Amino acid sequence: MPFRLDRTAHHAGTHEENARYYAQNQPATMAERLRAAAYLNSVAYGYDQNNPPRLERTAFSTRKHAS
Numbered sequence: 068m069p070f071r072l073d074r075t076a077h078h079a080g081t082h083e084e085n086a087r088y089y090a091q092n093q094p095a096t097m098a099e100r101l102r103a104a105a106y107l108n109s110v111a112y113g114y115d116q117n118n119p120p121r122l123e124r125t126a127f128s129t130r131k132h133a134s
Contacts, residue, residue, distance in 0.1 A: 080088075094100045109116040
């Protein structure tokens, strides 16, 4: 192996520490979670959060099942 991992760089913590951290730092309501997801999508895909791009509907097609 040309490199070695530094095992001291990360500390997983205990279940109690992690539960306490996530209880304090995670969005509480579903609306807050959706706002956070919308923000992360806007950052990841590089668009303005207040003006998202329209969905390109030409990539999808629908047809009726034969009955």
